Amino acid sequence: MSGVIVSPVAGYLPAQPPLPTPSPFSFSVASTRWSSRPPVQTASLLLRFLALLFSFGSAFSLVALPSTNSKLKKYPGLLYCFTANILSVIYAAYQIFKNICDIAHRGICISDKASDYISFFFDQLAGYVLVSASSVAVPSIKQMEIRSSVWNASVASVCLSFASFIVYVLAAFLSGYKLCKRIMW
Template identity: 65%
Template sequence: MSGYTVSPAQPPLPTPSPFSYSVASTRWNSSPSIHTANLYLRFLALVLSFGSALSLAVLSPTETKVKKHPTSFLDYPQLLYCFTANIMVFLYAAYQLFKGICDIAHRGIFISDKVSDYISFIFDHLAGYVLVSASSVAVQTIQQMDNGNALWKAALVSVCMSFTTFLVIAASALLSGYKFCKRIIW
């Protein structure tokens, strides 16, 4: 042992916890897949909520000239509520998508992880509640409308897309709940 001496001032190397997830041993990392799935779900919610709102806002001009029936969703407060709920979810999904992309690009500088987990957990559940309530109210209005009307068709498409958006938001809420519980419990 001529040239090698161990200094007592050097701290020993820390041993990894048996509960930690080692990327070197498995060559897989679960974190990016959760973030990627979350981004896909946010993008899908963005597209579906925009499509739902757009289907109510845009009607065929040839069919709206008939004045026997109300020609706009603005004539029905329930459809206006559905439209407003989808616009709010669209804005929320756009914010979450922007935040997710910024977190990946800038390593979480945009907003802290702890605050982000709280915001995502609370607002995912709130967005899901608003979408389900708006869709259920709009279904009652659709049942009272005449079949075959352009507004009836647009409202039906909007409710279907709105409910699909709810399912996507529910999946996002499960992911945000997982991240929230992981932060608090583990």
């Protein structure tokens, strides 16, 4: 022998190239299970559902009481809050529908690039409209008699509207992340 010592284990193990680590943002066309989705898409769907729930609750609390309909005409701040929440419900329902279609058919409704830009813009717009509606409704609430049923419904509506605003802020961060990921990487 020439003085080189060879390990007996090295003779039995074939040299294997290292396996590539899959990206957490990769998508397998063959699989449509929830577990194969990136967490960003699942989080986006959850945020859209929460925005729909909070906005619907806010709008519903303003019109649930029979005496509230006349109060909406008397207080334009409450009418603006109601309108903003209805628009938020429509936008959240559209985003939920689009996300479910993306999960089922992988982006046939709108291209991913256009969808990222649209979501980023409209999430910020919806957040702005909701926070402005909440702030405009507060002076209307201060003019009402305290602890009446309309006052309670209006306070609940403003609280749910602000919660919807917080959800849209998180959705805007997520949309911004997806947009930056598309532009940068």
